Amino acid sequence: MQNAAQSMAQTPVQSPPRQPERSAPAPRGRIGRYIAAHKDGPTFFILPAIALLATFIVYPIISTLxxxxxxxxxxxVGAANYVNIIESDRTARATVNTIYFVxxxxxxxxxxxxxxxIVLNEQFRGQAIVRAxxxxxxxxxxxxxxxxxxxxxxxxxxxxxxxxxxxxLVEDPVRWLTNPSIVLPALTAVNVWKMFPFVSIMVLAGLQSIPVSLYEAARVDGATFRDEVLHITLPQLRPILASITLLLIIAGVNSITIIYAMTKGGPADxxxxxxxxxxxxxxxxxNFNQASALSVMFFIVSTVFIVAHIWLDGRRKGQ
Amino acid sequence: MKTGARSPWVYLPVLILLAITVVPFFWMIVSSFKSLAELYSMPITWLPKVTTWANYKKVLFDSNIPRYFWNSTVVSLGSTIIALIFATPAAYGFSRFEFKGRGVWQTLILMSHLLPSAALIVPLYIFLGYLNLLNTLVGLILVYLVLTLPLSIWMLTGYFKSIPVELEEAAIIDGASRWGVLFRIMLPLSLPGIVVIFLYSFVATWNEFIFALSFANDSTVKTLPIGLAEFSTEYDTDWGAIMAASVIMSLPIAAIFLGLQKVFVGGMMSGAMKG
Known part of the structure; x- marks a missing residue:
């Protein structure tokens, strides 16, 4: 397979099949000749998509900078926007909230x-519908x-x-979304509810890649369900859990919808x-300039987590 | 033959799990069928005493929701289709050519797929303003490419790689061009994968919130997630209408998901989603 792919990759350059095209009328102009020479190469396949992404990601990021x-x-104005936004009380508050929330x-x-x-990996009636x-x-x-x-x-x-x-259980109604000391835990609970299914399916995928022989050997030695979880399942899941954790960080810092729709960031930030x-x-x-400074810092921190995730995931899949 | 449970005790955690995930939606549906008087009365009724369609009638005939439903559909379809048009050759290029820097480009695509949208709202706002595309459906379709294009390229590359190269070799020896191979051989073979990617992208854009909130707040171009807020004013919130609109908004997603649950779960397991 791999060899086939590589030999395929060479074909556009000097393979016999290209001969018939040579007899076609010679393209006019430098651009025409360039297109004719490269249209079967990777550039023309990939460039349009890359150009579009660059327009909507790279260019805006440069303009934010x-x-x-x-x-x-x-x-x-030099670093003034950065200094102002870092010194703002709102930034301190938001940073603490983000760290707590995530x-x-x-x-x-x-x-x-x-x-x-682990529950979804067990055998029971209606397993498929429960997973869904x-x-x-x-x-x-x-x-x-x-x-x-x-x-x-x-x-x-x-x-x-x-x-x-x-x-x-309580005397007076709890002001879940307006009590300053309860609002963030309440929103965290909603976020957990929304995202834990994602973790559970990823874990399920990880569980299914654990060799059954490990469990069989453990059962021969008389291991209980608890032993299996503690000594086989969790250690075997560690790499995928590490990679999920970084995905959850990336998703967590961006969980705007739930919070904005429920509280708009209030009460009192x-x-x-x-x-x-x-x-x-x-x-x-x-204040677009300070918002830009904040975006740049947010972008850098997110990128660190994204790179860490890609690196860790590549290492896990390489194993 | 499906085997039964190893121990009946497994049904206890299964029930708890279902209660956590499903009960809120049960409550959403129940509330959407209650009258305002019943919603604001104590003690709470677990099922509507009188089932009423009033909330749905209000949402469908006496609000902007149908219009927003249309806007959401146009934006999601537009962005998903354009992304697929650009992603198909790109994914073919990544899966069938060896060239310098391929790994780097693929990593950059994955990075843009994972990039939190909050990092882009300010620059994209300025950019759309510059192009005179703020508060237009076209503008929203274009910025949603940021979500749909990397996702489509990434998933489609994986799909193309799973198709054996031998099928193309024969065509190339017969003198077919690469583009001919892509359109006549790869596309028909990848149709199932393309349908799945289409639906993933559709769901991602249908659910999108912050770009829509930032770039499209005129009532002619609002999408459903933003339009939902119109039922609450500073003094009063029409919870019955919000719950009915929520049900309506969830229907297309629920239909796609239930129709394709196996594919969805499989797609997630292959690691395509960012959560």
Whole structure:
């Protein structure tokens, strides 16, 4: 296969089949000749897509870089935008919130997702349909999940407060989305609910690649289900869990939909995370230059995690 | 023959799992069939005392939701189709040619696939403003290529690589050009894969929120995720209408997903999704 692919790769250069085309009328002009000579090479296949992506990713990033070191009139201001945005209280608040939100989400997503993955890997009736239903929170639009939870979290008429109060678990209705010290944990819970199905399916894929012989050997030695999980399943899952963790970080810093739809970052910025702060600085305070500086820093941090993920995933698949 | 459970105890965690994932949607559907009076009354009723279609009637005939449904469809289809047109040759190039820097380009495509959209809202806003494409469906279709194009190239490259090269070799020896091979041999063979990629891209753009919020806030071009907010004002929120609109918005996604659950789960397992 591999050899075939490589020999194929050589064909465009000097293979006999190209002979008939030579007899076609010679293309006119330099561009015409260039196209004729290269149209069966990789450039013309790949270039259009790359050009489109460059237009909508690379060019905007360069223009952000420029905006981040200029003021509203386009005059160069050095690092002033960076200094201002870093020193802003809102940035400190958003950074702390982001770290809390992402860390707490990931820990719970990994625990719940791994547990669910192990359950889904067991044999039981209706396994296929249960696997599909588990994915529902992840597949359904984020805004729909957000609105549904916002309604369930409603202080006066929400079903969650109703259950808690009718069981006497709380005296007064909990203000889930407006109490400054509860809002972020509540949003974290919604985010965990939305993303743990993704973890569970990835874990399921990892589980299915564990050699059955390991379990058979363990059972011969009289291992219990608990022994199997602790000494075979979890150690074997470690590489895929590491790579999922980085994916969850990348998704976590970008989880705008749930938070913005439920609280818009409030009350008093208590649920503001950095990705929403970029939006807020630009479109509520119309401070595009500081928002650009923030975007650049956000871009750099995300890129670090993306590169780490690609590196780790490549190493895992290479093994 | 499906084998039964190893131990009946497995059904307990299965039930807990289903409760966590499904109950909120059960509540969404139940709430969408309740009257406003019943929604705002205590004690809560688990099933509607009187089932009413009033919320759906309001959403379908007395709101902008049908218009936003149309906008969402146009934007998702447009962006998905354009991405596939550009991704097909690119994926063919990556899967069938050896050339200098191929690995680097592929890594860059994967990086752009994983890039958080928040990093791009400010620059894309400026860029669309420069092109006079803010608050237009065309502008939204173009920026959604940022989501759909890397995804399509990445998935399609993997799909093309799984098709044996031998099939093409015969055609090339017969004098077919590379483009001829791509259109006459590879495309028909990859149709199932292309359908799946099409649906993945469609779902990704249908659910997209922050680009739509930033670049399209005129009521003529709003998409469904943004339009949902129109039922809440500063003083009052029409939860019945929001739940009904949520159900309507979820229907296409639920249909795609349930029709293709095996493919979806398989696609995720192959590591194409970023979550």
């Amino acid at each position: 420029i905006m981040s070191v200029t003021d509203a009139n386009g005059a160069f 860390t707490a989400s990931i820990i719970l997503q990994l625990i719940l997702g791994t547990a669910a993955g 239903l588990t994915l529902i929170p992840w597949v359904i639009p984020g805004i729909v999940g957000a609105m549904t939870w916002a309604w369930m979290f409603h202080t006066d008429y929400g079903v969650i407060n109703y259950i808690l109060m009718s069981n006497g 208590r649920s503001l995370i950095t990705s929403i702060q970029i939006f807020v600085e630009a479109f509520q305070y119309f």
